[in-house]
Amino acid sequence: AQRVTQPEKLLSVFKGAPVELKCNYSYSGSPELFWYVQYSRQRLQLLLRHISRESIKGFTADLNKGETSFHLKKPFAQEEDSAMYYCALDNYGQNFVFGPGTRLSVLP
Amino acid sequence: NAGVTQTPKFRVLKTGQSMTLLCAQDMNHEYMYWYRQDPGMGLRLIHYSVGEGTTAKGEVPDGYNVSRLKKQNFLLGLESAAPSQTSVYFCASRPGTGEFYGYTFGSGTRLTVV
Numbered sequence: 001a002q003r004v005t006q007p008e009k010l011l012s013v014f015k016g017a018p019v020e021l022k023c024n025y026s027y028s029g030s031p032e033l034f035w036y037v038q039y040s041r042q043r044l045q046l047l048l049r050h051i052s053r054e055s056i057k058g059f060t061a062d063l064n065k066g067e068t069s070f071h072l073k074k075p076f077a078q079e080e081d082s083a084m085y086y087c088a089l090d091n092y093g094q095n096f097v098f099g100p101g102t103r104l105s106v107l108p
Numbered sequence: 109n110a111g112v113t114q115t116p117k118f119r120v121l122k123t124g125q126s127m128t129l130l131c132a133q134d135m136n137h138e139y140m141y142w143y144r145q146d147p148g149m150g151l152r153l154i155h156y157s158v159g160e161g162t163t164a165k166g167e168v169p170d171g172y173n174v175s176r177l178k179k180q181n182f183l184l185g186l187e188s189a190a191p192s193q194t195s196v197y198f199c200a201s202r203p204g205t206g207e208f209y210g211y212t213f214g215s216g217t218r219l220t221v222v
Contacts, residue, residue, distance in 0.1 A: 034210050046210040086150060093205030095141060100150040
């Protein structure tokens with residue numbers, strides 16, 4: 001079955017430190033993966049999609065098919081990055097399967 | 109351009125009561141979804157629709173019904189609310205399938221069943 005795992009429920013880092021939010025998936029076929037961010041009590045917003053290889057707010061994510069991973073990285077965390085982050089997998093074009101989420105807390 | 113609008117934003121129900129959550133999108137998107145968000149469980153798909161007049165069950169459909177009579181609206185109904193349905197409900201839409209099409213989310217409905 002299609003599945004997305006995010007092993008860390010909470011990740012705390014200090015401002016200016018590098019951050020990596022882990023995402024692993026299980027999928028038969030060529031995966032299409034996304035990262036979403038949810039700031040406190042707001043709607044989820046699209047942060048990244050793997051196909052675009054873009055960098056948004058300093059975040060990047062690389063798809064590693066060998067390790068079935070799509071980890072989200074940022075070299076220097078900012079306090080405004082504190083939020084809930086969800087990794088999502090497109091389930092054969094029908095719907096998205098979301099991971100359980102990782103809460104990132106950037107400490108001053 | 110309002111995007112995806114959910115009403116109501118908050119609601120408290122008594123066990124056994126019924127209610128309907130409305131999701132409206134003005135982007136002419138084909139696909140619409142209802143998810144529930146619970147702590148530690150992420151977002152779980154309740155029902156979805158791939159076009160006007162069509163609906164399909166997701167991961168946790170029990171206790172919910174949906175309708176998509178108009179392309180722009182996707183309604184989620186709770187026939188007899190239970191405390192286990194206390195959650196934040198998010199509606200989302202997307203124009204089609206493919207790697208460029210992410211979801212656009214509504215702002216959520218916070219439902220408490222007492």
